[in-house]
Amino acid sequence: MSPTSILLFHLYTTCCFLFSYNVVAESAASVFSFSFDFSNGSIYRSDDLLFEGNASLNGKLVDLTCNTEGESRQGCQGRMSYNHPVPFYDARTREVASFSTRFNFMIKGFNQSIAADGMAFFLSSFPSVLPLDAGGSTLGLHGGDGMNAKGADRIIAVEFDKFRNYFDPSSDHIAIDINTVKASANTTTLPNGSLRGAMTATITFNSTTRMLLATLQFDDNPSLGPVQVSTELPDPVTDLLPSEVAVGFSAATGRYFELHRIISWSFNSTLPFKQQENRKQLIIGGAPVSIIVLVGIFLVWYILSYFRWCRTRDSFSSGTTVKRFEYSDLCDATSRFSKESVLGEGAFGTVYKGRYTDDNGNTQDVAVKKKKKTTVEIEDFLAELRIISETRHMNLVELKGWCCSRNIWDLFDFMCWCRKQKVNLFLVYELVPNGTLEDHLHHREEILPWEKRYQIVKGIGSALRYLHHECNISILHRDIKPGNILLDLDFTAKLADFGLSRTFASKNDTTLVTTAIGTVGYIDPECMKNGDVKFQRKSDVYSFGIVLLEIACRKTREEVLERYRSKAEPSMVEAADEKLNGAFDETQMERVIVLGLKCSDPQGKQRPFMLDAMKFLEDGIELPAITEIQ
Numbered sequence: 329m330s331p332t333s334i335l336l337f338h339l340y341t342t343c344c345f346l347f348s349y350n351v352v353a354e355s356a357a358s359v360f361s362f363s364f365d366f367s368n369g370s371i372y373r374s375d376d377l378l379f380e381g382n383a384s385l386n387g388k389l390v391d392l393t394c395n396t397e398g399e400s401r402q403g404c405q406g407r408m409s410y411n412h413p414v415p416f417y418d419a420r421t422r423e424v425a426s427f428s429t430r431f432n433f434m435i436k437g438f439n440q441s442i443a444a445d446g447m448a449f450f451l452s453s454f455p456s457v458l459p460l461d462a463g464g465s466t467l468g469l470h471g472g473d474g475m476n477a478k479g480a481d482r483i484i485a486v487e488f489d490k491f492r493n494y495f496d497p498s499s500d501h502i503a504i505d506i507n508t509v510k511a512s513a514n515t516t517t518l519p520n521g522s523l524r525g526a527m528t529a530t531i532t533f534n535s536t537t538r539m540l541l542a543t544l545q546f547d548d549n550p551s552l553g554p555v556q557v558s559t560e561l562p563d564p565v566t567d568l569l570p571s572e573v574a575v576g577f578s579a580a581t582g583r584y585f586e587l588h589r590i591i592s593w594s595f596n597s598t599l600p601f602k603q604q605e606n607r608k609q610l611i612i613g614g615a616p617v618s619i620i621v622l623v624g625i626f627l628v629w630y631i632l633s634y635f636r637w638c639r640t641r642d643s644f645s646s647g648t649t650v651k652r653f654e655y656s657d658l659c660d661a662t663s664r665f666s667k668e669s670v671l672g673e674g675a676f677g678t679v680y681k682g683r684y685t686d687d688n689g690n691t692q693d694v695a696v697k698k699k700k701k702t703t704v705e706i707e708d709f710l711a712e713l714r715i716i717s718e719t720r721h722m723n724l725v726e727l728k729g730w731c732c733s734r735n736i737w738d739l740f741d742f743m744c745w746c747r748k749q750k751v752n753l754f755l756v757y758e759l760v761p762n763g764t765l766e767d768h769l770h771h772r773e774e775i776l777p778w779e780k781r782y783q784i785v786k787g788i789g790s791a792l793r794y795l796h797h798e799c800n801i802s803i804l805h806r807d808i809k810p811g812n813i814l815l816d817l818d819f820t821a822k823l824a825d826f827g828l829s830r831t832f833a834s835k836n837d838t839t840l841v842t843t844a845i846g847t848v849g850y851i852d853p854e855c856m857k858n859g860d861v862k863f864q865r866k867s868d869v870y871s872f873g874i875v876l877l878e879i880a881c882r883k884t885r886e887e888v889l890e891r892y893r894s895k896a897e898p899s900m901v902e903a904a905d906e907k908l909n910g911a912f913d914e915t916q917m918e919r920v921i922v923l924g925l926k927c928s929d930p931q932g933k934q935r936p937f938m939l940d941a942m943k944f945l946e947d948g949i950e951l952p953a954i955t956e957i958q
Contacts, residue, residue, distance in 0.1 A: 360415055360425075363594040366390055378576070380458040381406035381468065390590040392447055392579035403583075405468040408590065409456040409576025415599040416451070419571040422564075424535040425599030429575070432547070432591040434526050435490065444586040446523065447579035448505070449531060450485040456574040464582025465493045466509050477507040482569055485509070485578070486531055486542045486557070490523045490586070502544055504559045506568065516557040525549060526591070535598070538565055650717045651729035653756055657684060658696055658731055671695060681759060694728055695760070699753035713755065715803055716826050723791035725814060725824040726758040760822050765875075766810035769882060778912035780819040781879050785920055787821030788813060789945060792872055793938040795823075796865045804863055808871035809850045810878060850874050854932050866932045869941065873927025880920045881905055885928050888921065919945055 364372050367388040374385065383392045383406030394404040417424040429449065437444070445464035457480070461471030469485055470477050477483060485505040492499040495510040500523045503512035525548030533540045541558040561568065575595060579588035661682030662669045669680040677699040685691045716727040731754040765784060768776045788808075795803040805823065812825040852867035874885065881888050882905045891903040900921045901914050923945055929935050936944070943949040 359600050360597040361595060362410065363592075365592045366590065367592070376411050378409045378411040378456060378574075379406070380408075380456065383408045383579075390577075392577055392588040392590065393581055394585065395587050403464070403581065404585065405458065405462055405464070405578075405580035407456055407458050407468060407576055407578045409574045410595070411455075413454040413572035414451075414575050414595070415571070415597060416569050416573045417566050417571050418599060422566055423599065424565050425597045426533055426535040427595065427597040428530065428532040429593070429595040430528070430530045431577075431593040432526065432528050433488075433577075434587075434589040434591060435488070435524050436587040436589065437524065444581040444584035445491045445579075446487060446489040447577060447588040448485040448487040448509075449529070449576075450483050450578055451569060451573045451575050452483045453480040453570055454572050454574040456576055458578075462580060464491070464580045466580070468578040468580035469505070469509055482507050484540070484561070484568060486529070486540075487512070488523055488527075488529070488544070491582075491584075502542060502555065502557050504540055504542065504557055506561070514557055514559040516555055518555060519552070522546065522549065522552055533561075535565070538563060650713075650727050651756075653684075653729045653731040653754070655731055655733035655752070655754075658682065658754055658756070660684070661694065662696055665696075665698065682756075693759040693761070695757045697755045697757065699755070716755075718801075719795070719799065719803070721791055721794045723787040723821055723823060724794070725760060725822045728756040728758060730755050757824070760814035760816050760824070762815040762817050762819065764811050765813040765815060765821065765879070768815065769810060769878065775907050778908055778917070782913070782916050782920070783819055784813070784815070784821040785876060785879055786942075786945065788823065788872065788875065789938065789942050791821070791823040792868060793942050796868065796938045802865065804865065805868055805871075806863060807847055807850075808868055808875060809847050810875060811847075813875070852932065853930055864932065865937065866935045869927045869935045869938060870929075870932070872938075872941075873924045873929075873935070876920050876924030876927065880917060880924065882907075885925065888925065915948075919948070 362376070364377075366385070377385070377390075379385070382394050382404045383390065386395060390408050392406045392408060415425055431449070433447070435446070446467055448467045448469060450469060458468060459471035459481070462468045463471070467485075467487055467489065469483050469487075470481055483505065484507075487503050487505055487509060489496060489501055489503065489509075490499060497515055498517045499520050500518040501515050502518065503509075503515040506513050525546070528545045528547055529542060531540070531542045538561045539558055540561055541556060543554055543556050545554045546552040577588075577590055577593075659665065661684040662680040665678075665680055669682065671679045671681050673679070677697055680696045680698065682694045682696045683691060684694060713727075713730055716724075720726075731752075733752045733754075792805070792808070795805060805826065807825060808823070812823065814822045814824050816822065850871045852863075852870040855863060855867055877883060877885055877888055881903045883891070883903060888903045892900065900918045901912075903921060904910075904912060904917050923936075923941055927935050927941060940949070
């Protein structure tokens with residue numbers, strides 16, 4: 329539908345409302361929400377909060393665990409929850425609520441070198457009941473063995489855990505729990521000691537996609553940068569909890585102790601409380617002149633909003649030459665982003681398979697990446713758009729176009745300029761139909777032959793040589809891994825997912841100072857530290873080296889070196905992938921393994937540039953000896 333049609337529709341409904349006299353209207357139930365700022369006790373009622381165990385209101389803060397000097401703080405456990413039922417789904421229509429919550433909290437140690445469990449935001453049966461046998465390892469969420477809670481003991485929780493129990497992947501981590509903390513649905517590991525001081529968490533649940541997403545910001549240590557954990561709740565969501573739930577916080581300590589505090593808390597849900605139907609006469613009076621003025625103001629404001637949005641949207645493509653798609657075109661191409669069209673999902677969004685007809689009447693398959701919904705944080709989107717639009721290489725995925733859309737039907741969001749506005753962002757790529765290198769190396773029964781592996785190696789190297797040395801402005805990819813290497817039907821490698829890419833100011837500027845980001849196992853070890861680090865072209869070279877060893881040997885760098893050292897008469901080809909059964913060119917194999925080891929040297933200064941790496945791979949021009957095996 330055209331913007332003019334939408335405008336006429338909004339004007340029609342507004343006029344119907346303004347010109348009605350003696351209108352009988354049903355009082356609408358507002359969506360459910362509440363907000364607490366514990367530093368100002370005059371703006372909320374204490375009766376709205378339920379405290380259990382050792383939790384208490386302590387001045388202008390809420391302490392979930394013990395904070396009294398005269399008593400032992402060991403074995404403390406406490407809960408604070410909203411003292412009224414919160415709608416989780418409508419028992420009659422089975423409509424599930426989407427919700428969001430934001431809270432500021434603090435974890436404070438007592439001059440101890442060891443952490444003491446942690447805290448969690450939870451949803452449970454209403455009213456909240458603190459289990460008698462709950463302990464520090466379960467954060468006070470449940471008792472017993474803590475596995476597969478049933479009935480009234482069921483929970484959905486986001487935990488902020490500082491203590492490494494036998495079932496935890498690490499000490500500091502955030503995780504999403506469904507009925508147990510001992511087998512989390514998903515976990516994000518954090519640097520040791522990062523969960524301390526003041527922090528802000530935002531948790532959202534989208535009932536349409538069933539995605540639960542938690543974002544954590546480190547207020548006292550912003551150099552760590554925000555971290556996220558997410559998972560898709562099982563279908564049907566209505567089987568997880570009752571229709572009305574308790575929401576709140578739980579914390580516990582065991583042998584060791586620390587303090588868990590809540591500073592402020594807000595919660596919003598799309599599903600209102602059920603209210604008794606009542607009708608009232610809505611008498612709208614006023615002179616026709618006033619009505620005309622109101623309609624005129626609405627019309628002018630809407631037109632200004634529309635043109636302001638068009639100008640903002642069009643500015644996104646400044647400096648790019650790729651096509652801007654209409655949102656309706658992408659809906660048609662992907663069957664309205666149906667589940668059947670999903671190709672995959674990652675940290676930056678979901679990729680859908682689509683088919684569209686271009687301006688010349690040609691039909692072609694495409695991959696549509698739908699960025700995760702966000703308020704306008706457009707910098708990363710623009711970076712990816714502008715970087716890819718400037719690249720042209722057979723071993724890089726071709727960008728076909730982009731789309732930026734908003735829900736024009738949502739008048740409040742569309743016409744409110746004073747707040748960040750929700751935007752849907754899309755990138756449209758050529759469809760590379762043969763899956764990823766990771767699929768072919770690790771998840772398929774058929775063995776990828778050496779000829780194709782060597783072809784892939786040269787393709788990746790050629791792409792990186794182009795990005796580092798042949799573009800007008802050098803480009804860092806920063807997330808090279810088998811999952812980001814796509815293969816066409818001829819097994820031509822195409823480097824994809826430029827979500828973390830960055831450019832240098834000039835070709836002489838070879839260092840980018842930023843926060844560490846990438847994929848564990850492939851990221852340069854010199855970049856794995858807190859705060860700002862220096863990303864260089866040789867940081868990409870390290871990732872390239874790890875991928876080469878994975879292609880040739882399907883082993884880690886350490887395993888390759890160990891295999892080499894364990895032989896009386898060592899040869900590099902001894903480390904080759906056993907599944908190849910020796911069916912490979914020994915010269916090619918040795919070059920790939922030697923280059924993989926050299927490129928993945930822990931010391932960046934020992935790694936070659938991609939120009940030299942490709943000369944060695946293609947022409948045999950020697951590289952310096954590998955010091956680790958001399």
